[in-house]
Amino acid sequence: xxxxxxxxxxxxxxxxxxxxxxxxxxxxxxxxxxxxxxxxxxxxxxxxxxxxxxxxxxxxxxxxxxxxxxxxxxxxxxxxxxxxxxxxxxxxxxxxxxxx
Numbered sequence: 001x002x003x004x005x006x007x008x009x010x011x012x013x014x015x016x017x018x019x020x021x022x023x024x025x026x027x028x029x030x031x032x033x034x035x036x037x038x039x040x041x042x043x044x045x046x047x048x049x050x051x052x053x054x055x056x057x058x059x060x061x062x063x064x065x066x067x068x069x070x071x072x073x074x075x076x077x078x079x080x081x082x083x084x085x086x087x088x089x090x091x092x093x094x095x096x097x098x099x100x
Contacts, residue, residue, distance in 0.1 A: 036096040037061045041071070041088040047079030051089075063091045 043052040066085040
């Protein structure tokens with residue numbers, strides 16, 4: 001997957017002012033906020049073996065969209081490595097609720 005595509009963490013957009021309208025109980029309601037998902041990827045440091053966590057938001061909920069995305073990890077011990085999302089020990093996705 002191209003790291004510069006709309007599915008990469010760097011290009012994830014937190015808000016779409018042109019979000020489509022939806023119908024709720026027969027009344028037309030303007031959706032003012034796009035659903036956002038928080039992706040948390042857990043990696044193991046190759047130097048000190050401590051956890052390295054990477055978190056980002058995306059309008060895409062599917063973790064498989066980020067499996068081939070290249071990510072730069074930096075541990076507090078100084079270890080630095082470019083990895084693919086599929087190399088994560090765990091990938092957790094949660095709906096992120098907006099507070100206005």
